Amino acid sequence: MGKILLIGGIGAGKTSLKQMLMNEHVSYRKTQMLDYSKVFIDCPGEYLEIPRFYHVLIDASHLVSEIWALHDATKQRTFYPPKFAKVFNKPIIGIITKVDLENANVEKAASLLSYAGIEAPFYSTSIMDKEGIASLRIRLEALNELHNH
């Protein structure tokens, strides 16, 4: 099973994106604990924001085939430490969320993801107008195809 670990700060849009991709009803509910669904491991944002929880993310990364690192396009600062991507021994892709919002700054978000050691190109997404959702769904299907053989 090609599982995916979702990481990102509180409110970055991890649960919304997961719900949209899993065709779940998108509703706002803060994640209280690791949510092991079939495909995604969805962690509370605190695990990225509070360094003493980093080990939980690192442990969870051993269970997945890739990591999706989210950054909210409206946030001018990042919780990712420099080169954070390098602590994981798994492929990691960058996803810029909330690009529909007026104050979204995609270039700034891209530079913050690069600072975290994540390589471009990044996916720009919105759950409001569904930008980037089809590309991510294709990636998800390809990953599952690969790991189910």
Ligand SMILES: Nc1nc2c(ncn2[C@@H]2O[C@H](COP(=O)(O)OP(=O)(O)O)[C@@H](O)[C@H]2O)c(=O)[nH]1
């Ligand atoms: N405008 C807009 N709001 C979003 C988007 N994605 C998530 N949100 C909102 O951002 C808030 C936090 O989302 P959530 O998925 O709970 O973030 P999480 O803490 O990373 O799981 C919620 O109010 C969502 O409705 C998006 O693409 N566009």
Ligand SMILES: [Mg+2]
């Ligand atoms: Mg959540």
